[in-house]
Amino acid sequence: MKLNSLIFVAGHQGLVGSAIVRRLVGAGFENILLRSRANLDLTSQQTVNDFFAENRPEYVFLAAAKVGGILANDSYPAEFLRDNVAIQTNVIDAAYRNGTRKLLFLGSSCIYPRNAPQPMTEECLLTGSLEPTNEWYAIAKICGLKMCQAYRRQYGFRAISAMPTNLYGPGDNFDLETSHVLPALVRKFDEAKLNQHPEVEVWGSGAPRREFLHVDDLANACLFLMQNYDSELWVNVGFGEDISIGHLARLIARIVGFEGTIRMDPSKPDGASRKLLDSRRIRALGWKPQIPIELGIERTYKWYQENRALAIVGAHTRTLVSDSKCTDG
Numbered sequence: 064m065k066l067n068s069l070i071f072v073a074g075h076q077g078l079v080g081s082a083i084v085r086r087l088v089g090a091g092f093e094n095i096l097l098r099s100r101a102n103l104d105l106t107s108q109q110t111v112n113d114f115f116a117e118n119r120p121e122y123v124f125l126a127a128a129k130v131g132g133i134l135a136n137d138s139y140p141a142e143f144l145r146d147n148v149a150i151q152t153n154v155i156d157a158a159y160r161n162g163t164r165k166l167l168f169l170g171s172s173c174i175y176p177r178n179a180p181q182p183m184t185e186e187c188l189l190t191g192s193l194e195p196t197n198e199w200y201a202i203a204k205i206c207g208l209k210m211c212q213a214y215r216r217q218y219g220f221r222a223i224s225a226m227p228t229n230l231y232g233p234g235d236n237f238d239l240e241t242s243h244v245l246p247a248l249v250r251k252f253d254e255a256k257l258n259q260h261p262e263v264e265v266w267g268s269g270a271p272r273r274e275f276l277h278v279d280d281l282a283n284a285c286l287f288l289m290q291n292y293d294s295e296l297w298v299n300v301g302f303g304e305d306i307s308i309g310h311l312a313r314l315i316a317r318i319v320g321f322e323g324t325i326r327m328d329p330s331k332p333d334g335a336s337r338k339l340l341d342s343r344r345i346r347a348l349g350w351k352p353q354i355p356i357e358l359g360i361e362r363t364y365k366w367y368q369e370n371r372a373l374a375i376v377g378a379h380t381r382t383l384v385s386d387s388k389c390t391d392g
């Protein structure tokens with residue numbers, strides 16, 4: 064990729080896409096093509112084909128997806144399957160047909176079987192049943208990585224796939240119904256502290272373990288893979304250690320300064336008991352994470368405090384890339 068290559072970041076208003084744009088801008092890339100959801104409906108095949116035919120991006124980071132936490136995944140199975148399959152099918156196919164040199168597709172650690180041996184290697188894909196709370200999203204993501212593989216085999220299209228673990232950072236979704244656990248707990252503890260509530264409710268048993276990667280580390284990995292990796296096998300991108308949800312809650316409470324009681328709500332689902340990625344493949348290529356979880360949460364909380372009102376309504380992500388050299392039709 065040259066500094067003046069035309070690079071399309073699909074999904075630049077989301078957690079991952081906005082981090083990739085920040086990383087690209089920081090590295091000096093000056094020709095970044097962006098379209099907001101209002102200006103380009105990625106679920107519409109015709110619209111996506113027209114966009115690619117007109118703009119012919121040389122490189123594509125496919126970070127657009129319908130995402131959400133355990134409750135959102137469980138509540139909207141049709142949307143998680145339909146929208147994700149549509150977005151990725153349209154973008155991958157249009158990129159191939161319009162001469163894109165290389166595309167990076169982003170998946171998720173939930174593609175692996177719920178009972179996979181931990182840490183989970185890339186090879187354990189499709190060796191067992193999926194976790195039921197997010198199988199619809201997982202099926203869509205498996206379809207995406209297989210499409211990249213198939214287009215490479217049949218057409219020689221240089222598509223690669225990265226499978227990140229649970230992500231967090233600035234620009235996350237802080238809606239309490241649809242978000243992932245880390246932003247939800249940042250908001251819950253912050254609101255309890257501000258409103259002097261004595262208690263915060265944490266879903267499930269607190270026993271499940273999760274691996275958390277700061278989104279700026281993932282953005283580094285995406286640029287690294289785009290520049291250094293060109294093979295059909297998808298690549299895990301994890302932090303390398305996991306912690307229990309109970310431990311995470313206590314850590315966030317301490318960082319936020321909440322001194323009340325943490326109450327578990329066992330009526331809410333636990334989901335997968337553990338999903339730690341084996342990230343030896345990308346580590347052997349030369350990438351490693353830089354942001355320890357405590358520092359990452361401190362940074363995320365600082366961002367949340369500075370953007371509280373916008374973070375809660377979800378209209379914040381635009382400002383994350385507003386000063387970059389980007390075009391947004």
Ligand code: GFB
Binds near residue numbers: 133230244264334
């Ligand atoms: O982050 P999360 O929603 O998704 O939940 P998954 C992780 C764990 O945190 C579960 C618990 O055991 C939740 O019950 N938890 C505790 C909470 N309090 C809360 C809370 O206030 N909000 C939320 N959301 N959780 C997702 C998948 O699974 O992981 C997606 O649904 C995706 O498909 C993503 O793969 C990476 O880690 O269980």
